[in-house]
């Protein structure tokens with residue numbers, strides 16, 4: 001892949017086994033991406049994890065993020081990429097405050113690592129509300145990590161996959177990953193790493209986009225597919241991954257199904273809506289820790305037929321109905 005032109009079609013792809021359960025049996029649920037690239041999205045028939053398969057190699061993803069990410073993202077969002085670091089920081093700061101207010105009870109004092117910490121706003125916001133935290137960010141973008149440092153948030157400028165092998169962390173009290181899990185090429189590797197580096201009773205905090213909510217709102221599966229999200233999660237598949245790695249879920253807040261009023265309150269508080277917020281605690285593994293997704297595929301598969309997605313959209317999210325519901329005062 002050259003540094004000037006990004007031609008997704010000509011880049012060689014690799015086939016992958018399921019990141020969670022390791023099996024190779026899947027259903028195809030979409031064949032295009034939101035910006036109309038030929039991207040195949042599959043659902044594992046064993047554990048129901050949704051992922052892009054085949055996909056670019058990690059070397060090509062590196063180049064993509066370095067040279068083409070902004071341009072490609074602009075074509076998805078049809079707006080300019082948010083390069084305003086101050087703005088990014090102030091949104092994230094509010095997010096950190098909201099996290100402390102709603103999940104503060106789960107934080108314990110000590111080392112608190114944010115993977116994909118961007119401008120450091122989340123950590124800064126948390127530290128303001130919970131001063132006992134010893135915060136550390138890990139962020140691949142040079143501009144964003146420099147900005148975080150300038151705000152006093154200690155940040156290592158590195159790609160997580162390389163950083164995790166070079167640092168001997170152990171004994172973290174809290175590990176956070178806010179809206180970055182979708183971007184990781186090995187999300188289970190991240191959850192396993194979190195388990196290995198948290199102290200007993202330490203907590204993992206995740207904020208992840210809900211793929212099911214996203215496609216239902218759009219009425220189309222491909223609308224939720226973008227190449228910088230190699231893995232996609234539903235509340236159930238996220239819980240399954242976390243539990244399969246040895247955690248116990250202590251808190252899960254899902255925006256799907258909430259009323260417009262509730263959603264606007266969540267937004268006002270500082271969270272991004274259409275997400276899943278999950279807190280899990282590390283428990284000592286007792287006996288076998290196997291896959292915790294039994295029977296999930298059958299339930300999840302039916303949610304991802306084009307017709308089911310369309311029906312959901314027509315019944316719950318289409319604009320016409322939105323207006324009608326308002327007139328009839330039906331929430």
Ligand SMILES: [Zn+2]
Pocket residue numbers: 018019020021022023044045046047048049
């Ligand atoms: Zn699987």
